[in-house]
Amino acid sequence: MSVNQTPSHNALPALSGADIRQKFLAFYAAREHQILDSASLVPEDPTVLLTIAGMLPFKPIFLGQRTAEFDRATTAQKCIRTNDIENVGRTARHHTFFEMLGNFSFGDYFKREAIAWAWQLSTEVFKLPPDRLVPSVFREDDEAFAIWRDDIGIPAHRIIRMDEADNFWTSGPTGPCGPCSEIYYDFHPEWGDDNIDLEDDSRFIEYYNLVFMQYNRDAAGKLTPLDAQNIDTGLGLERMAQILQGVPNNYETDLIFPIIQTAAEIAGLDYQQAGDAQKVSLKVIGDHVRAVIHMVTDGITASNVGRGYVLRRLIRRVVRHGRLLGIEKPFTTQIAETAIALSEQAYPAVRTRQTAIKNELDREEIQFLKTLERGEKRLADILEGQPEKVSGKDAFELYDTYGFPLELTQEIAEESGIAVDEAGFNEAMEHQRQRSKEAHETIDLTVQGSLDSLADAIDSTEFVGYEQADTQSKVEAVLIAGESVNQAGIGREVQVVLDRTPFYAESGGQIGDRGYLSGENLVIRVEDVKKEGAFFVHFGKVERGAVAVGDQVSAKIDLACRRRAQANHTATHLLQAALKSLVDESISQAGSLVDFDRLRFDFHAPEALSAEQLQQVEKQVNTWIAEAHSADVQTMPIAEAKARGAVAMFGEKYGDDVRVIDYPGVSMELCGGTHVGNTAEIGVFKIVAETGVAAGIRRIEAVAGPAILDYLEVRDRIVRDLSERFKTKPEEITERVTSLQSELKTAQKDLAALKSELALAKSDQLIGQAETFGDIPVLVANLDAVEPDALKAAAERLLQKLGEGAVVLGSVPEPGKVSLVAAFSKPVIGKGLQAGKFIGGIAKLCGGGGGGRPNFAQAGGRDADKLPAALEAAKVQLKEALGG
Ligand code: SER
Numbered sequence: 001m002s003v004n005q006t007p008s009h010n011a012l013p014a015l016s017g018a019d020i021r022q023k024f025l026a027f028y029a030a031r032e033h034q035i036l037d038s039a040s041l042v043p044e045d046p047t048v049l050l051t052i053a054g055m056l057p058f059k060p061i062f063l064g065q066r067t068a069e070f071d072r073a074t075t076a077q078k079c080i081r082t083n084d085i086e087n088v089g090r091t092a093r094h095h096t097f098f099e100m101l102g103n104f105s106f107g108d109y110f111k112r113e114a115i116a117w118a119w120q121l122s123t124e125v126f127k128l129p130p131d132r133l134v135p136s137v138f139r140e141d142d143e144a145f146a147i148w149r150d151d152i153g154i155p156a157h158r159i160i161r162m163d164e165a166d167n168f169w170t171s172g173p174t175g176p177c178g179p180c181s182e183i184y185y186d187f188h189p190e191w192g193d194d195n196i197d198l199e200d201d202s203r204f205i206e207y208y209n210l211v212f213m214q215y216n217r218d219a220a221g222k223l224t225p226l227d228a229q230n231i232d233t234g235l236g237l238e239r240m241a242q243i244l245q246g247v248p249n250n251y252e253t254d255l256i257f258p259i260i261q262t263a264a265e266i267a268g269l270d271y272q273q274a275g276d277a278q279k280v281s282l283k284v285i286g287d288h289v290r291a292v293i294h295m296v297t298d299g300i301t302a303s304n305v306g307r308g309y310v311l312r313r314l315i316r317r318v319v320r321h322g323r324l325l326g327i328e329k330p331f332t333t334q335i336a337e338t339a340i341a342l343s344e345q346a347y348p349a350v351r352t353r354q355t356a357i358k359n360e361l362d363r364e365e366i367q368f369l370k371t372l373e374r375g376e377k378r379l380a381d382i383l384e385g386q387p388e389k390v391s392g393k394d395a396f397e398l399y400d401t402y403g404f405p406l407e408l409t410q411e412i413a414e415e416s417g418i419a420v421d422e423a424g425f426n427e428a429m430e431h432q433r434q435r436s437k438e439a440h441e442t443i444d445l446t447v448q449g450s451l452d453s454l455a456d457a458i459d460s461t462e463f464v465g466y467e468q469a470d471t472q473s474k475v476e477a478v479l480i481a482g483e484s485v486n487q488a489g490i491g492r493e494v495q496v497v498l499d500r501t502p503f504y505a506e507s508g509g510q511i512g513d514r515g516y517l518s519g520e521n522l523v524i525r526v527e528d529v530k531k532e533g534a535f536f537v538h539f540g541k542v543e544r545g546a547v548a549v550g551d552q553v554s555a556k557i558d559l560a561c562r563r564r565a566q567a568n569h570t571a572t573h574l575l576q577a578a579l580k581s582l583v584d585e586s587i588s589q590a591g592s593l594v595d596f597d598r599l600r601f602d603f604h605a606p607e608a609l610s611a612e613q614l615q616q617v618e619k620q621v622n623t624w625i626a627e628a629h630s631a632d633v634q635t636m637p638i639a640e641a642k643a644r645g646a647v648a649m650f651g652e653k654y655g656d657d658v659r660v661i662d663y664p665g666v667s668m669e670l671c672g673g674t675h676v677g678n679t680a681e682i683g684v685f686k687i688v689a690e691t692g693v694a695a696g697i698r699r700i701e702a703v704a705g706p707a708i709l710d711y712l713e714v715r716d717r718i719v720r721d722l723s724e725r726f727k728t729k730p731e732e733i734t735e736r737v738t739s740l741q742s743e744l745k746t747a748q749k750d751l752a753a754l755k756s757e758l759a760l761a762k763s764d765q766l767i768g769q770a771e772t773f774g775d776i777p778v779l780v781a782n783l784d785a786v787e788p789d790a791l792k793a794a795a796e797r798l799l800q801k802l803g804e805g806a807v808v809l810g811s812v813p814e815p816g817k818v819s820l821v822a823a824f825s826k827p828v829i830g831k832g833l834q835a836g837k838f839i840g841g842i843a844k845l846c847g848g849g850g851g852g853r854p855n856f857a858q859a860g861g862r863d864a865d866k867l868p869a870a871l872e873a874a875k876v877q878l879k880e881a882l883g884g
Contacts, residue, residue: 012127020237036694039694050079054233133186135160139162209234259289263325295311312364378402393424466633470554477535497536515561517553517555583617625684685704688703759783764797804827820870825855
């Protein structure tokens with residue numbers, strides 16, 4: 001583990017994480033960058049699982065597929081990377097979740113400005129000493145080198161040229177990319193300039209990456225220049241916090257450390273006194289919990305595939321590291337609360353989603369504790385065979401499938417006097433790490449590696465699900481937790497590849513089919529289906545018997561689920577058609593989701609739709625449904641489809657032949673999804689919400705088909721509940737609420753009047769407390785909890801009773817609020833006193849102010865504790881002015 005020295009001799013500004021975020025955004029906003037909110041961790045881009053960089057939401061702009069509304073933007077973007085998950089907690093700065101601060105130019109400024117501003121921000125805003133900063137450039141980028149040397153004035157020997165692996169940035173195997181220039185902070189300038197090795201992380205930390213995005217890379221690795229030259233930068237918030245807060249690693253910054261402290265408290269530990277391994281566990285918990293709260297906030301739920309798998313793995317790692325620290329009871333929700341409290345100011349949604357977060361953690365934690373129990377059984381079975389050693393493979397299976405830390409396996413095995421093959425375990429672990437690294441965050445971490453190695457040996461899957469709901473198929477491959485196996489028994493979570501399948505695999509926004517694979521003495525419940533290259537991977541659980549490679553199975557989809565999905569899918573097409581025809585012909589799709597129980601359609605539009613437009617759109621879709629249009633599905637060359645006017649989503653990749661879904665005269669779209677044979681099958685379509693998701697992107701959420709019943713049931717329950725509570729018929733609820741509102745208003749008015757009467761009655765008793773200063777009667781009194789209006793009435797009445805006198809009253813109408821009033825008669829004003837000025841001065845003593853006319857004035861304050869002293873002061877002042 002590398003630990004950097006605290007740069008204590010530097011007077012760096014000790015900025016909080018929040019300050020750094022704010023100063024970064026403000027710096028670029030002052031340079032005409034539009035500040036945009038962080039995009040969701042669930043990217044629109046289908047080639048990556050999670051948002052891995054600040055540039056991802058802008059990818060279509062860099063590729064020229066979407067026009068930017070601004071030439072410049074700046075963001076603080078939530079990101080997650082899991083390719084180095086094993087390093088989290090072990091190095092000073094590896095994370096799963098982190099925030100990337102970025103400034104972006106879409107065909108506007110380029111290298112010169114990007115470098116100059118990055119330098120100015122570093123040295124003037126964050127006040128990093130210039131002699132501690134070392135820039136790197138791509139080996140061949142003489143232009144960037146010259147800018148650093150000539151514009152900024154960095155000595156040439158301190159500008160380090162690096163090769164493609166380090167200084168050519170791409171967001172994935174394909175996509176926009178370009179040479180980059182990074183800025184490193186030097187923790188040990190005293191080690192001299194002779195051996196500058198930027199890879200030495202005990203000395204340097206890279207905190208800012210400036211990417212000069214000018215190419216697109218295709219699948220064959222070929223670079224094509226983009227139409228525009230762009231800038232994409234990323235400054236690691238946690239890293240800058242480490243530098244400025246002078247702490248030895250990112251975890252000890254104010255962005256994460258409070259979470260670590262909560263975990264340490266639960267474990268009964270003192271972080272500073274904890275051992276190295278304990279510190280690693282605490283850091284893993286601190287890091288992962290941040291990822292978890294933001295993932296759930298963005299709608300991800302734990303599962304065995306894709307993003308859901310990443311989430312599950314993170315939660316399990318949190319629980320496991322908790323156990324390593326000796327925490328036996330569920331604890332994750334408590335940790336999450338600290339993480340939510342830390343994040344809520346910058347990301348308020350984590351608070352609104354707190355119940356979802358805590359439910360998810362509760363459920364997963366308890367389920368995982370059960371898995372651990374099963375693991376204990378599995379280990380007991382292994383040990384019963386009295387092996388010489390627990391093999392590395394078994395130990396790794398226990399770790400990977402059952403979440404058993406090696407230490408736990410060792411501890412239990414030791415009780416039987418059996419050792420564990422640690423080297424074998426490490427080998428298996430390294431093997432898996434390599435595999436997920438190679439997957440480069442793409443699609444599904446659980447299966448891709450294994451499928452790549454099987455690709456040559458097995459046939460690709462034939463999809464027959466457009467026409468058939470069941471088939472006889474052959475099992476080509478079986479995987480458990482990403483590992484290819486020959487067979488899997490009951491209770492196993494498996495991934496099965498078939499030679500032929502009726503199951504639709506998740507794509508184009510449509511959810512994968514559900515259903516069963518069955519054979520003689522075999523039942524697998526299929527919970528999801530994904531496409532990996534040419535293979536359809538069926539994710540499920542063996543519920544009966546066992547499945548083996550080569551088995552013949554009957555593959556059958558759940559038709560009810562399929563009908564729900566296709567009703568929602570066709571409704572999405574109709575929705576797009578209605579938007580184009582009724583709102584704006586140029587509306588184009590930005591993304592969509594077709595689930596069993598709902599649909600979501602994101603589209604480019606400058607402003608929200610009016611209630612009237614939404615109503616018209618909904619009505620139009622329902623009219624098309626009622627008109628019963630039959631589908632005409634054809635495969636044709638893309639040129640022909642376009643010539644016929646089929647709607648294609650920008651940026652979608654199609655082969656030469658495309659599938660065209662045509663409801664003649666209504667909607668024609670290129671689409672690989674499944675659809676109803678006739679629009680009448682949809683039944684009903686209902687828009688549930690219209691919201692903004694990003695600048696220039698609107699989202700319509702709706703339900704269609706059988707799912708509408710579920711929707712209605714929920715609504716119906718609410719109405720019935722209200723109807724019972726209000727003891728009225730559903731159709732009369734609105735009227736009842738209106739009348740209750742007006743009753744409430746009257747009651748409030750009456751209450752105020754009563755209070756005022758009460759105050760008056762009370763004030764009558766005060767008259768006896770009047771004193772005489774000079775020959776003028778004066779009454780100063782505290783009426784306690786009286787409303788300002790009532791106080792005013794009391795003052796008027798008391799002055800009337802006193803005659804030519806002065807009245808000053810105070811009260812505390814509600815906690816934290818002071819009300820004051822002064823009523824002076826002519827003789828008092830004649831002595832040079834003005835009610836307005838006078839009461840303003842008194843109000844100041846209670847942390848407030850106010851004023852009014854010479855004879856009558858009101859004021860307020862906040863400091864209720866000070867009221868008695870303020871009234872005492874009023875009395876003294878009156879006495880002095882009027883003569884005691
Ligand atoms: N995309 C670059 C990175 O992630 C700069 O933002 O490092």
